[in-house]
Amino acid sequence: xxxxxxxxxxxxxxxxxxxxxxxxxxxxxxxxxxxxxxxxxxxxxxxxxxxxxxxxxxxxxxxxxxxxxxxxxxxxxxxxxxxxxxxxxxxxxxxxxxxxxxxxxxxxxxxxxxxxxxxxxxxxxxxxxxxxxxxxxxxxxxxxxxxxxxxxxxxxxxxxxxxxxxxxxxxxxxxxxxxxxxxxxxxxxxxxxxxxxxxxxxxxxxxxxxxxxxxxxxxxxxxxxxxxxxxxxxxxxxxxxxxxxxxxxxxxxxxxxxxxxxxxxxxxxxxxxxxxxxxxxxxxxxxxxxxxxxxxxxxxxxxxxxxxxxxxxxxxxxxxxxxxxxxxxxxxxxxxxxxxxxxxxxxxx
Amino acid sequence: xxxxxxxxxxxxxxxxxxxxxxxxxxxxxxxxxxxxxxxxxxxxxxxxxxxxxxxxxxxxxxxxxxxxxxxxxxxxxxxxxxxxxxxxxxxxxxxxxxxxxxxxxxxxxxxxxxxxxxxxxxxxxxxxxxxxxxxxxxxxxxxxxxxxxxxxxxxxxxxxxxxxxxxxxxxxxxxxxxxxxxxxxxxxxxxxxxxxxxxxxxxxxxxxxxxxxxxxxxxxxxxxxxxxxxxxxxxxxxxxxxxxxxxxxxxxxxxxxxxxxxxxxxxxxxxxxxxxxxxxxxxxxxxxxxxxxxxxxxxxxxxxxxxxxxxxxxxxxxxxxxxxxxxxxxxxxxxxxxxxxxxxxxxxx
Numbered sequence: 001x002x003x004x005x006x007x008x009x010x011x012x013x014x015x016x017x018x019x020x021x022x023x024x025x026x027x028x029x030x031x032x033x034x035x036x037x038x039x040x041x042x043x044x045x046x047x048x049x050x051x052x053x054x055x056x057x058x059x060x061x062x063x064x065x066x067x068x069x070x071x072x073x074x075x076x077x078x079x080x081x082x083x084x085x086x087x088x089x090x091x092x093x094x095x096x097x098x099x100x101x102x103x104x105x106x107x108x109x110x111x112x113x114x115x116x117x118x119x120x121x122x123x124x125x126x127x128x129x130x131x132x133x134x135x136x137x138x139x140x141x142x143x144x145x146x147x148x149x150x151x152x153x154x155x156x157x158x159x160x161x162x163x164x165x166x167x168x169x170x171x172x173x174x175x176x177x178x179x180x181x182x183x184x185x186x187x188x189x190x191x192x193x194x195x196x197x198x199x200x201x202x203x204x205x206x207x208x209x210x211x212x213x214x215x216x217x218x219x220x221x222x223x224x225x226x227x228x229x230x231x232x233x234x235x236x237x238x239x240x241x242x243x244x245x246x247x248x249x250x251x252x253x254x255x256x257x258x259x260x261x262x263x264x265x266x267x268x269x270x271x272x273x274x275x276x277x278x279x280x281x282x283x284x285x286x287x288x289x290x291x292x293x294x295x296x297x298x299x300x301x302x303x304x305x306x307x308x309x310x311x312x313x314x315x316x317x318x319x320x321x322x323x324x325x326x327x328x329x330x331x332x333x334x335x336x337x338x339x340x341x342x343x344x345x346x347x348x349x
Numbered sequence: 350x351x352x353x354x355x356x357x358x359x360x361x362x363x364x365x366x367x368x369x370x371x372x373x374x375x376x377x378x379x380x381x382x383x384x385x386x387x388x389x390x391x392x393x394x395x396x397x398x399x400x401x402x403x404x405x406x407x408x409x410x411x412x413x414x415x416x417x418x419x420x421x422x423x424x425x426x427x428x429x430x431x432x433x434x435x436x437x438x439x440x441x442x443x444x445x446x447x448x449x450x451x452x453x454x455x456x457x458x459x460x461x462x463x464x465x466x467x468x469x470x471x472x473x474x475x476x477x478x479x480x481x482x483x484x485x486x487x488x489x490x491x492x493x494x495x496x497x498x499x500x501x502x503x504x505x506x507x508x509x510x511x512x513x514x515x516x517x518x519x520x521x522x523x524x525x526x527x528x529x530x531x532x533x534x535x536x537x538x539x540x541x542x543x544x545x546x547x548x549x550x551x552x553x554x555x556x557x558x559x560x561x562x563x564x565x566x567x568x569x570x571x572x573x574x575x576x577x578x579x580x581x582x583x584x585x586x587x588x589x590x591x592x593x594x595x596x597x598x599x600x601x602x603x604x605x606x607x608x609x610x611x612x613x614x615x616x617x618x619x620x621x622x623x624x625x626x627x628x629x630x631x632x633x634x635x636x637x638x639x640x641x642x643x644x645x646x647x648x649x650x651x652x653x654x655x656x657x658x659x660x661x662x663x664x665x666x667x668x669x670x671x672x673x674x675x676x677x678x679x680x681x682x683x684x685x686x687x688x689x690x691x692x693x694x695x696x697x698x
Binding site for chain 2: 263
């Protein structure tokens with residue numbers, strides 16, 4: 001079968017690899033219906049995080065179960081399933097606390113775990129899914145093809161945007177600013193609106209992303225960055241800043257923008273993978289009682305909550321995909337996202 | 350009248366200063382019944398924050414109103430009042446949002462505001478209180494002398510410990526660890542218990558403070574620090590860490606201890622004044638979804654909530670005072686706290 005591997009910086013190859021086989025009683029084999037490229041896949045692509053040896057890549061996919069181990073109880077052959085961007089048992093103490101990204105038995109797709117348990121990844125024709133009962137969520141009924149992109153966002157970006165909003169405590173009538181107009185930032189706008197925010201300020205300089213931001217619920221667009229961006233947000237918020245700011249980028253600059261755009265007593269919800277490990281300046285947080293909450297989004301726990309709204313069309317996160325390519329062209333998908341020619345690229349095996 | 354001034358590092362003097370006079374229609378003059386020395390007063394005392402010129406010091410006091418400006422409506426001559434550790438109008442957007450420490454018209458006792466509006470401070474015989482209607486809270490009825498220490502803690506340490514617990518989201522049945530066994534840390538134990546925590550781990554090496562911690566509600570004491578302290582907290586919490594950790598010190602080491610003792614998805618509530626501005630390591634926060642919330646505690650807004658429990662004796666934060674001295678001996682009060690001979694010193698004019 002075909003699968004995508006990263007060999008080194010800017011070296012993405014679709015190669016023939018062995019078909020996956022069940023290796024434990026709790027595995028499942030999923031035939032991928034759609035996968036995609038994540039903003040965080042660009043860190044190794046750009047060489048910002050090193051690639052020490054070639055490995056499978058891609059952590060977002062939906063598909064149909066082809067085979068299950070004898071101890072799998074929650075999914076059946078033929079089920080259409082959503083996989084979160086990590087593997088979890090959904091039963092350990094951390095999973096029960098809603099933090100399945102810290103699952104005591106889980107791992108990361110394409111991970112460098114010595115046992116190889118998590119070596120498969122999403123950008124391929126098939127995936128061996130460990131801990132299938134905990135990891136996979138079944139979508140009920142026949143799945144119309146036009147819903148596939150929206151369902152695929154539940155693997156990562158929609159749940160991640162939702163996590164930013166939940167972590168920041170967005171609620172009815174709140175004023176929210178969103179830093180980042182990538183797929184996660186756009187999904188954070190959907191999430192903020194869904195949770196009741198009445199004013200949503202999207203920080204974006206790109207006309208087509210601004211249009212999508214407005215379609216998703218943004219009430220204001222701020223094009224400025226740095227001091228001017230902060231000043232514009234304050235101007236729109238009675239001089240004090242937003243109740244919550246959702247940081248969906250992960251750089252020092254974006255986090256600084258987020259912290260300074262938050263009102264005293266407000267909260268930054270952050271989900272942008274910290275790029276280069278910027279530290280948080282404690283004094284400006286302390287002096288203004290601005291909190292910082294979030295992290296690697298435990299999207300597994302959000303799928304059931306968000307799924308009905310995707311199925312009903314109440315939210316349309318699938319619109320973040322503005323390019324679709326066959327799996328064989330995965331390298332071009334990375335290039336298109338890297339060059340910001342595409343917001344997010346869907347891959348069809 | 351007598352008042353305490355700091356002249357330089359380790360140079361605290363009680364001097365004769367002019368009696369305060371009303372300078373605006375919204376001022377009040379308060380005759381101080383009791384004041385005290387704060388852990389944060391030790392930063393300038395130790396020279397960690399510089400003292401550029403001599404100024405009044407002390408930001409915690411209770412007293413009786415002697416005089417009011419013509420526009421003061423909420424307090425009357427003869428009222429027993431509690432002053433928070435800062436001045437606020439209690440009406441601006443930030444005050445309404447519960448963050449009166451960011452009051453748009455407020456300031457800090459003994460502050461270096463050019464107008465001199467906030468120049469008075471608590472460790473003296475009398476204080477001119479600006480924005481008296483917003484700043485002062487009246488204690489109803491006659492105040493028995495034995496309640497004075499408890500009421501005085503509502504100026505700062507009890508409200509600050511409460512803020513740590515509130516910021517961290519402590520609730521019914523939670524497991525809470527408290528870093529810091531000073532007056533604020535001890536009050537944070539009271540607050541955590543009051544908010545329903547069922548397990549409270551106090552990190553303390555001092556037998557007399559451990560005893561007070563237990564009296565206030567601590568169920569476990571951890572004497573270890575650093576890696577061993579983290580390991581002990583995890584051992585007591587099913588291997589994962591505490592739901593909330595209350596950081597009541599303000600050093601890099603204490604914040605590190607707090608972050609690492611928090612379970613995935615948990616929250617650090619921090620109120621220790623950052624000493625030297627340590628930065629927060631974003632990666633360990635992000636990877637484990639540990640949030641950080643808190644800051645300079647808006648205690649003004651907590652006084653009404655906590656006051657009934659102090660008056661009824663349901664909580665006894667006044668027990669943090671283990672030394673009482675006349676105002677004239679303020680320098681000795683600083684020395685006793687600096688050398689950790691006393692947890693907290695009450696000063697009587």
